[in-house]
Amino acid sequence: MRKNLEALIELQDIDWKLKELTDAKGDLPQKVESLSRRVQDARQNLQQLHDDKKEKNSRKATLDNDVVLFHENLKKYQNQLYHVKNNKEYDAITSEIDSTQEKIDQYEFESLEREEEVNEIEGNIKGAEETIQELQAELDKTNQFLKEMLVKTEDEERVLNEKRAPLLELLPRPILNHYERIRAGRGGMALAQLKDGACSECSAHIPSQRAMEIRMMNDFYLCEVCGRILVYRPDLVEKDDDGKE
Ligand SMILES: [Zn+2]
Structure with a gap:
């Protein structure tokens, strides 16, 4: 499951960048x-x-x-x-x-x-x-x-789509479908991070037991308020505004 979650994180990053490119036009x-x-x-x-x-x-x-x-x-x-x-x-x-x-x-x-x-x-x-x-x-x-x-x-x-293709191969179809459904309904953002004990997207509080489980990245947890897939990304805390270009 950890592998799937990591692949989803990567996919979400790519999809977000693609969305930004479309928005720019x-x-x-x-x-x-x-x-x-x-x-x-x-x-x-x-x-x-x-x-x-x-x-x-x-x-x-x-x-x-x-x-x-x-x-x-x-x-x-x-x-x-x-x-x-x-x-x-x-x-x-x-x-x-x-x-x-x-x-x-x-x-x-x-x-x-x-x-x-x-x-x-x-x-x-x-x-x-x-x-x-x-x-x-x-x-x-x-x-x-x-x-x-x-x-x-x-x-x-083109580069982003090339990176995207193998992730689509790797992820099981039901997970992918779920991800796409949330993404479509949530303004292009299907994932949320555990950040200071809360959902990074809707700020809903996450109980400490659940937070611990999320940090393990061994299972799928959805935010109870916004429904996004909760993941733990310590990398984002350091490079939150990792500017591209
Ligand atoms: Zn949320």
Whole structure:
């Protein structure tokens, strides 16, 4: 049993370090994903604005073109006025002139409206480009940060997992399952140490008879309050804050 308990201690140390590495990455992966989506949306929006601008410009060009044609017609009608033979013809031509002039006014007005819309869209395009630039910069920065973190943790994780494998082989399945269950329910920490006559994790008092038994490391004892597996680690009293790196 002592061997099993010692293997569990080693396993818990490794698992704790693995948990710390995962915690260090934090929400960086999700952050990268959400920023990527926002950049994509912003680009789509920008494309839409460019399409709108193109459409308005093309509409304006058509209107301007028509206005030129109307002006030519107008000139023609005005020339014809000099050659009218009667009042009826005169009235017909003036009526054409009036309606053409009306169309010119209307088309010119519409053309101006399109121009204003294009100006507004250009402002929006500028804003959208700035937004994309800002988001992209933040995405690049976060991505770089995550990559560095992954490179840094990858090796550590590999080494830890290599050390972990033989322990999993060594430990009997029921003990391992029990350990994993407690670990999952107790924030990644399945073991607790006997420390100054108490449980190191929840501070529950441990009777001296039981404490003596735990010190022997010959059997499995669970803390009656937090349910963790109690072990005795005199090594931790000396090097409690044994910093890594
Ligand atoms: Zn406890």
